[in-house]
Amino acid sequence: MSGKGGTGKTTVAAALALALADEGKRTLLVEVEGRQGIAQLFETQALPYEERKIAVAPGGGEVYALAIDPELALLDYLQMFYKLGSAGRALRKLGAIDFATTIAPGVRDVLLTGKACEAVRRKDRGGRFVYDYVVMDAPPTGRITRFLNVNDEVAGLAKIGPIHNQAQAVMRVLKSPETAVHLVTLLEEMPVQETADGIAELRAARLPVGRVIVNMVRPQVLDAADLELVGSVPRSAVARSLSSTGLGGARRGGHAERLVEPLLAQAEEYAERYALETEQRAVLAELGVPLHELPLMAEGMDLAGLYALARNLRGQGVS
Amino acid sequence: MSRRPEPAQDQDPVREHLSPARALEIDPLIEDPATRIVVCCGSGGVGKTTTAAALGLRAAERGRKVVVLTIDPARRLAQSMGIDTLDNTPRRVKGIDDSAGGELHAMMLDMKRTFDEIVEAHADPERAAAILGNPFYQSLSAGFAGTQEYMAMEKLGQLRSRDEWDLIVVDTPPSRSALDFLDAPKRLGSFLDGKLIRVLLAPAKVGGRAGMKFLNVGMSMMTGALGKVLGGQLLRDVQTFVAAMDSMFGGFRTRADATYKLLQAPGTAFLVVAAPERDALREAAYFVERLAAEDMPLAGLVLNRVHGSGAGRLSAERALAAAENLEESRIVDQPDGKAGLRNSPDTYGSSESPARNVTDGGSPATEDAGDAAPEDEPTTADGGRSVERLTAGLLRLHAERMQLLERERRTRDRFTALHPEVAMAEVAALPGDVHDLAGLRDIGERLAAGRAELSGTP
Numbered sequence: 001m002s003g004k005g006g007t008g009k010t011t012v013a014a015a016l017a018l019a020l021a022d023e024g025k026r027t028l029l030v031e032v033e034g035r036q037g038i039a040q041l042f043e044t045q046a047l048p049y050e051e052r053k054i055a056v057a058p059g060g061g062e063v064y065a066l067a068i069d070p071e072l073a074l075l076d077y078l079q080m081f082y083k084l085g086s087a088g089r090a091l092r093k094l095g096a097i098d099f100a101t102t103i104a105p106g107v108r109d110v111l112l113t114g115k116a117c118e119a120v121r122r123k124d125r126g127g128r129f130v131y132d133y134v135v136m137d138a139p140p141t142g143r144i145t146r147f148l149n150v151n152d153e154v155a156g157l158a159k160i161g162p163i164h165n166q167a168q169a170v171m172r173v174l175k176s177p178e179t180a181v182h183l184v185t186l187l188e189e190m191p192v193q194e195t196a197d198g199i200a201e202l203r204a205a206r207l208p209v210g211r212v213i214v215n216m217v218r219p220q221v222l223d224a225a226d227l228e229l230v231g232s233v234p235r236s237a238v239a240r241s242l243s244s245t246g247l248g249g250a251r252r253g254g255h256a257e258r259l260v261e262p263l264l265a266q267a268e269e270y271a272e273r274y275a276l277e278t279e280q281r282a283v284l285a286e287l288g289v290p291l292h293e294l295p296l297m298a299e300g301m302d303l304a305g306l307y308a309l310a311r312n313l314r315g316q317g318v319s
Numbered sequence: 320m321s322r323r324p325e326p327a328q329d330q331d332p333v334r335e336h337l338s339p340a341r342a343l344e345i346d347p348l349i350e351d352p353a354t355r356i357v358v359c360c361g362s363g364g365v366g367k368t369t370t371a372a373a374l375g376l377r378a379a380e381r382g383r384k385v386v387v388l389t390i391d392p393a394r395r396l397a398q399s400m401g402i403d404t405l406d407n408t409p410r411r412v413k414g415i416d417d418s419a420g421g422e423l424h425a426m427m428l429d430m431k432r433t434f435d436e437i438v439e440a441h442a443d444p445e446r447a448a449a450i451l452g453n454p455f456y457q458s459l460s461a462g463f464a465g466t467q468e469y470m471a472m473e474k475l476g477q478l479r480s481r482d483e484w485d486l487i488v489v490d491t492p493p494s495r496s497a498l499d500f501l502d503a504p505k506r507l508g509s510f511l512d513g514k515l516i517r518v519l520l521a522p523a524k525v526g527g528r529a530g531m532k533f534l535n536v537g538m539s540m541m542t543g544a545l546g547k548v549l550g551g552q553l554l555r556d557v558q559t560f561v562a563a564m565d566s567m568f569g570g571f572r573t574r575a576d577a578t579y580k581l582l583q584a585p586g587t588a589f590l591v592v593a594a595p596e597r598d599a600l601r602e603a604a605y606f607v608e609r610l611a612a613e614d615m616p617l618a619g620l621v622l623n624r625v626h627g628s629g630a631g632r633l634s635a636e637r638a639l640a641a642a643e644n645l646e647e648s649r650i651v652d653q654p655d656g657k658a659g660l661r662n663s664p665d666t667y668g669s670s671e672s673p674a675r676n677v678t679d680g681g682s683p684a685t686e687d688a689g690d691a692a693p694e695d696e697p698t699t700a701d702g703g704r705s706v707e708r709l710t711a712g713l714l715r716l717h718a719e720r721m722q723l724l725e726r727e728r729r730t731r732d733r734f735t736a737l738h739p740e741v742a743m744a745e746v747a748a749l750p751g752d753v754h755d756l757a758g759l760r761d762i763g764e765r766l767a768a769g770r771a772e773l774s775g776t777p
Contacts, residue, residue, distance in 0.1 A: 003365070004364065005361070005362065005363025005364045006363050006599075042720075081425075137465070141393070155403050155536075189393065189395075190752065191364075193393070219714055221715050221716045222713075229705060241706050241710035243643040245644040245645050246641065247633070258630075262629025262630035263717055264718070265629055265711070265713070266628065266629075266716055266717060266720055267712075270750075272751055273751065276751050276752070298723075
């Protein structure tokens with residue numbers, strides 16, 4: 001799940017994880033940017049670098065969450081392959097871990113995607129997948145292709161060695177039909193533009209584009225016919241109408257009369273926004289990707305809102 | 320979570336707190352010749368770039384010679400400023416009012432190019448070519464974590480040392496977290512200058528000081544381990560890169576330190592940009608604390624996209640009740656009673672149902688009503704009906720606006736209660752995006768006014 005900053009991709013990722021956990025399924029929600037956004041959303045304490053259950057979905061499904069710490073992931077990984085022990089500590093002391101996870105080309109991203117892919121492929125003793133779905137709250141649209149594709153790049157840079165092998169294995173999972181990159185957007189020009197650019201980049205890199213989810217869609221209050229009337233309606237008629245419901249006098253200077261201009265001004269702003277939104281919807285429709293809309297949670301996001309969004313996604317058949 | 324019921328009287332005293340003393344005065348700040356750098360920081364999607372551009376334009380039109388350094392402007396905004404091509408040098412922006420003698424220049428940061436320029440400026444041509452062609456360098460410079468932040472700060476240092484402008488306005492990169500842009504220059508600087516680099520260079524330099532002997536054991540183990548992980552060939556690329564860059568390392572650290580000091584200097588002003596939303600303000604609070612901890616001079620908070628209403632005295636509840644009243648009278652008029660198609664009013668605002676299904680599913684009913692009604696009210700039936708319908712819509716729209724206003728006010732007040740020392744300028748929301756100079760000028764005026772009492776008629 002990616003999206004421009006501020007579009008609510010963490011929220012939508014969490015809602016999707018909940019929606020997918022329907023009917024006894026188990027999903028893992030992965031955070032890679034160290035922001036602890038998932039913990040905030042689920043109103044729990046900061047997540048450690050370990051998978052833990054954070055929610056039960058209606059119907060008995062479970063949502064696990066994991067905040068991947070690239071430093072620990074690298075140590076993990078070294079331990080797994082080399083039993084490094086004290087050398088691992090020495091590496092850490094010298095700043096090598098810091099080096100490898102923040103600066104070395106793409107190693108950080110390889111580790112993050114690698115850990116997620118490991119969870120995707122993990123099976124229990126009975127040979128069943130441990131997680132039915134893994135949802136990643138990924139980096140923003142502007143960086144997503146690079147982030148996912150970094151494995152290709154690293155595989156090219158490190159032509160042999162375990163990083164090379166790991167990078168190739170990750171790319172196989174990411175480019176498989178079992179992966180979908182969903183993009184979250186708002187009905188505003190910049191996020192829509194970024195979504196279009198992001199899709200083009202993903203396609204160029206042969207990464208599977210999933211759906212576009214338009215988040216925070218405001219309810220329609222006035223329709224086209226209303227908006228047409230806004231320009232032509234006699235002010236006095238609106239004033240009379242307001243007055244008839246007890247909002248004061250309709251005469252010049254009366255309470256109701258004084259409301260007319262500000263209310264119509266608000267309607268004009270609404271009209272302008274409505275036109276912009278219509279325009280952006282048209283741009284999105286041309287992308288050739290399934291579109292879904294989620295309503296604006298006017299009261300701000302909370303746990304109840306998250307479950308409502310999950311229900312909504314399920315209702316739209318996204319899960 | 321944001322809607323914890325608070326006692327109503329809680330809010331007013333807090334609001335009283337917002338005395339004009341803590342209003343952020345933009346014009347004195349950007350007009351003061353002592354102000355040489357303005358840094359706009361904040362989380363993504365709050366209008367940082369637009370704020371930076373609007374400040375730059377306003378300062379230029381008030382007579383200053385300004386350069387705006389943007390990181391990732393919206394395409395149309397960049398086009399309107401003539402900086403949509405990446406050439407990494409400031410371009411003069413045409414079409415501004417230069418009657419006060421000011422100039423506006425703008426540029427968009429090209430990360431890789433900035434890095435290349437540093438290399439070219441500090442190495443002889445042969446060595447520069449070796450560095451620029453190194454695959455490790457190419458990945459590093461094309462945008463791994465921290466590089467963008469570092470290069471933004473590097474560019475700022477360059478612009479400042481050219482001393483061609485009175486005022487530099489900087490937009491900061493949309494970082495993963497608030498920390499990045501302050502940390503990254505240091506981090507990259509210390510990486511390029513650090514112990515690890517020495518270790519990587521070690522094979523070439525072994526046999527130096529006797530005291531290093533003990534460390535050398537660790538080093539060969541290190542390079543061995545790194546080699547295993549990264550693959551020998553990548554490690555060799557890194558080593559070649561490091562060897563070629565060796566002469567420049569001291570420079571990196573020095574530059575990072577110099578930029579850092581420049582940011583702390585009295586001529587610099589930080590503006591934290593936010594929107595009146597919980598997450599954005601939480602991030603803003605974090606920035607404020609962080610800047611204070613680093614001794615960075617914070618000028619204040621710019622609160623973008625604040626809504627207002629010209630009819631603020633009509634409460635949301637009152638407006639909703641009136642809207643229902645109007646709609647009910649229409650239902651009564653409908654001969655075939657299709658009121659059932661309508662949402663019951665109390666579901667308004669719930670997430671599952673749009674506020675007025677009337678407009679989607681129910682519009683045929685409304686038309687029916689229009690057709691059937693003339694016998695009852697022969698004079699103004701049709702017009703009167705649609706006016707009532709419109710009026711109800713206007714009232715619902717107003718109720719929505721008032722609820723939004725109330726929420727924004729609560730969010731803002733929470734921030735103010737936590738950080739009463741931070742001066743604040745509110746910028747009224749515009750219905751659309753800004754992508755020309757006129758729009759930027761408008762934002763600049765709103766910034767300078769500092770109060771979002773009225774949004775509404777532009």
